[in-house]
Amino acid sequence: MYVGFIAKPYLYYMHSSHPIGVFDSGYGGLTVFRSIAALLPEYDYLYLGDNARAPYGNRSFETIHQYTLQCVEWFFKMGCPLVILACNTASAKALRTIQQNDLPRFGSEKRVLGVIRPTAEVIGNYTRTNTVGVLGTKGTIQSGSYELEIRKFFPDINIYSLACPMWVPIVELGEYNSPGADYYVQKYIDELLTMAPDIDTLLLACTHYPLLVEKIKKYLPAHVQIVAQGGIVANSLQDYLGRHEDMAAAITKTGAKRFFTTDDTTDFDVHGLTFFGSEIKSEFVHL
Secondary structure, eight states: OOOOOOOOOOOOOOOSOOOEEEEESSSTHHHHHHHHHHHOTTSOEEEEEOGGGOOOTTSOHHHHHHHHHHHHHHHHHTTOSEEEEOOHHHHHHTHHHIIIIIGGGGOTTOEEEOSHHHHHHHGGGTOSSSEEEEEEOHHHHHHTHHHHHHHHHOTTOEEEEEEOTTHHHHHHTTOTTSHHHHHHHHHHHHHHHHHOTTOOEEEEOSTTGGGGHHHHHHTSOTTOEEEOSHHHHHHHHHHHHHHOHHHHHHSOOSOOEEEEESSOHHHHHHHHHHHHSSOOOEEEOOO
16 A cells, blocks of 8 residues: 655755756656756756656556655755756646645755646637647546646636547657557547537647647647647746746856756667757666
């Protein structure tokens, strides 16, 4: 029986750098990190992909909380005062618990932010018909997090959500441009359009899905705009740092970027080129 993550004292080592931590269960968060680094290139960053335990999408709330918390603790030990969960599933299933129950024992100066709230705050500005489709992993969709957060800011919007469990494997296998991917892209788009034929905005609530955007466009009506999260999260982070000068001052600014994975570094670097848009050299970390 799962009994929760047992708190224990941690030694926080002295670091000369204090980067922003960017976390994902694997490669997908690199699409968000790419936008953040482009908008805010002056800051230092650490990226961690928990590839050894990916995917998170079908795991329980308890397991995702445990895994995500372990990664957040690693970031804190590496000197990060701020961690961005660039993973929709972790944001949906672990962020609130970490913020409310776990952060107090790390100190009031530490912060963990996610990708759902920034997206929810602006998604209503894209739609004219007040009808939005949300595509994500099984874990994200089942959590109901997007419906809950969007309605806080746009209570009159109609939201239609659909899990697309085959899309992440297609992307991670490098098949996102292949003819075989069309079947599953069309399958889920057709299901969504059957549910909500009048949507005019489609939110890609998974950081892997931007790699499928050209195929998604093929099966959507021309008037439906596709919204990815990278730019939204980057703009939100810029605004956050502008409003929290103490946090902005605590983060070191040399433009350094380091990449870590809990699995094979060679594989991560190959995928990283696709997701991040430029060559990376990752380091292995055992959690």
